[in-house]
Amino acid sequence: MKSILVIGVGKFGHHLVNKLLELDNEVMIIDSNEDHIRDMFTKVNSARVGDCTNVEVLKSLGIRNFDVIIVCIAEDFQNSLEVTNLVKELGGRHVISMASRDIQAKFLLKNGADEVLYPARDVAYNLAEKCSANHVFDYIKMTDEYSIYEIPIIESWAGKTIREVNVRAEYNVNIIAIVSGGETLIMPSAEYEFQKGDHIKALGKKECIDKIVKEIH
Template sequence: MAKKQVAVIGLGRFGSSVARTLYQIGHDVLAIDNNDKAVQSLVGQVTYPVKADATDEAALREMGVSNFDVAVVAIGGDLQSSLLTTVLLKRLGVPYLIARAQNELHGATLEKLGADNVVYPEGDMGVQVAHSLGYKNVLDYTVVGQNYGVVKLKLPDRYVGMTLEEAGLSLQSKSSIAALLVKRGNDVILMPDRFERIQEGDIFVVAGKDEQLEKLQATSV
């Protein structure tokens, strides 16, 4: 997994979840909010927790945001700040920008301002966004319970030709992760057999413990 530098702006429930999860899976995270309590709550859980006004272009420049790979605008209730921050980040040349939207109109406006990906987060969506961003071959991630999740991903070429049992992804192998579904072109294989061989282009839906899913995701780069 290539380490990314990610700036997360707005540290409410969604932003904090994105920031913590990205840091846990090995990325450098600059977490920004103008609320000191929100910033302090992430001390030790992100790389750089900073109290700052993200609508201040000079402050963003001083923090070196233009050098980051990705920015996540997770500002919640303040639409004006959300839109202005998006404009400033695009002006500073951030290559990839994810923005949180409150509704369809807000989302459409963010897209027109240059957001590359607009999300409408609820609940554990922050964890899902972080995993999808953190690993390039991870297409989706869903929290299903404490310490358990479901991930949709492509496996690297070295798995091609292996059986699911050999890859440690068989339901019958009693491992802590298992493939529930394989999408192969236009075909879908539900509950695949342990002797099913992995083919190039296969997309897997895998369930299991977060710790094991993260190890699998880390190989999928």
């Protein structure tokens, strides 16, 4: 459980806050518009209405007390940049800010952000990758080289264990989960026996995943 401050609660912020709460984090929210957060008052640990470009407002939040501070001001980049800078100057431990373009990310990283998110771009890229590839049921980009893919098993794997198939040596990917019968098994042992209809969640490079996909009928 972490203590997290979310600054700016638009559509993305609402989804973010709800998930953070679901994961048992302590969440404080603040937005300059009360209408944006009225529906969250009874859900979060603390809610405030205020303009975070005002350093006194930020000081009153106790910035140093939070493990993570997420700046979700998407509609006004100048405000986002200013708030990111102020939060870091006030001792923010780990500051995450949103960007829609690379140039924005560069400015944010130079002015206090420890990490930058591209919510719209990332969703678009993931959907494009998923729709373009055969047999890919889910896709999460991890780095420029590595991603997590959910794909069906090769038919010949059914009845064999992960060890017998020797997936890591044969294909240079790591199986991090098995989806079987609607259930997800995280970090399966090498003795797991594949069942017909199983999917794997595999971490690897695209070319390595493609090698498996080419063998799926």
